[in-house]
Amino acid sequence: MIYYFSGTGNSKWIAEEMARRTEDECKSLSGEKTLRSIEDEVLGLVFPIYAWGVPEVVLDFIKTIQGKPSYTYAIATCGEEAGYAMKSLQKKLPLDACYTVVMPNNYVVGSNLEPEDSIRKKITKAKEDLFHMADEVKNRRKVVKVEEGTFPLLKSTLIHFGFNLAARTTKPFYVTDACISCGQCARDCPAEAIEMREGKPVYVKNKCYMCTSCINKCPVEAIQYGKGTEKRGRYQFRDLTL
Ligand SMILES: Cc1cc2nc3c(=O)[nH]c(=O)nc-3n(C[C@H](O)[C@H](O)[C@H](O)COP(=O)(O)O)c2cc1C
Numbered sequence: 001m002i003y004y005f006s007g008t009g010n011s012k013w014i015a016e017e018m019a020r021r022t023e024d025e026c027k028s029l030s031g032e033k034t035l036r037s038i039e040d041e042v043l044g045l046v047f048p049i050y051a052w053g054v055p056e057v058v059l060d061f062i063k064t065i066q067g068k069p070s071y072t073y074a075i076a077t078c079g080e081e082a083g084y085a086m087k088s089l090q091k092k093l094p095l096d097a098c099y100t101v102v103m104p105n106n107y108v109v110g111s112n113l114e115p116e117d118s119i120r121k122k123i124t125k126a127k128e129d130l131f132h133m134a135d136e137v138k139n140r141r142k143v144v145k146v147e148e149g150t151f152p153l154l155k156s157t158l159i160h161f162g163f164n165l166a167a168r169t170t171k172p173f174y175v176t177d178a179c180i181s182c183g184q185c186a187r188d189c190p191a192e193a194i195e196m197r198e199g200k201p202v203y204v205k206n207k208c209y210m211c212t213s214c215i216n217k218c219p220v221e222a223i224q225y226g227k228g229t230e231k232r233g234r235y236q237f238r239d240l241t242l
Pocket of ligand 1: 006010011103105212237
C-alpha cells in the first residue's frame with residue numbers, strides 16, 4: 001500500500017502513478033490515526049518537503065505503523081531540494097529506497113508561482129523519474145536518489161525548526177468578499193483548522209501544516225495570507241504535458 005500526503009496534488013499524482021505502475025494501491029494518510037500492522041507487504045510513502053523537512057502530519061502517521069513491511073520506500077516531492085529530510089526520516093522508518101522528485105513549487109505564501117514552461121519541464125522530468133522508480137521498486141532495489149541541495153544540515157535543522165515554531169501560524173490568513181461559501185477549504189484542510197461559520201471559513205486553530213491547500217484550491221482565490229499572496233497566482237497539479 002502507498003500512503004500519501006498532498007496539499008496541492010503533486011504528491012498525490014506521484015502516488016497514483018506509482019500505484020498504477022507497480023500494481024499497488026494508494027490512499028491518503030490524512031486522518032489515519034489508528035495503529036496499522038504492515039507485515040510482508042510493500043509500504044510506500046509519498047509526501048511534500050516542507051522547509052527541508054518531513055511534514056509533521058507524515059511523522060505522526062509513521063508512529064501508527066507496526067510490523068515489518070517486506071520492502072519500504074519513500075518519495076518526497078519538492079520544488080528544488082530536500083536537505084537532510086530523508087536522512088532524518090530514515091532514522092524513524094528504515095527505508096530500502098528513498099527518492100526526491102522535483103515538482104512545481106506550491107509555496108505561494110513565500111514565492112511567486114513558477115512560469116508554465118518551468119512547470120512543464122518539471123513534470124516531463126518527473127515522468128522519467130517515475131519510470132525508473134517504478135522499475136526499481138518492482139525489483140525491490142536498494143536505492144537512494146535524493147536532491148539534498150546546499151547547506152543541508154543548516155536548512156534541515158535550524159531553519160526547519162524555525163518553520164515549525166513560527167511559520168505555521170494561521171493568523172495571517174484572511175478571507176475576502178469574493179468567497180462563495182463553497183466550503184472546499186474546510187473540507188480539504190488536513191489540519192482541520194478551518195470551520196464554516198455563517199457560510200464563511202474561519203481559522204479555528206492557531207497552527208496548521210501550511211500545506212497551502214486552502215489558498216491554492218479556492219475556486220475564486222478568496223483566501224489570502226498576509227499581503228504577499230494578493231498579487232500571486234495559485235497552484236494545483238495539472239499535467240501540462242498532456
Ligand atoms: C510550507 C512549504 C514549505 C516548502 N518547503 C520546501 C523546501 O524546503 N524545499 C523545496 O524544494 N520545496 C519546498 N516546498 C515546495 C513543495 O515541497 C512542493 O511544491 C511539493 O511538491 C508540493 O506537494 P503537494 O502538491 O503534494 O502538496 C514547500 C512547500 C510548502 C507549502
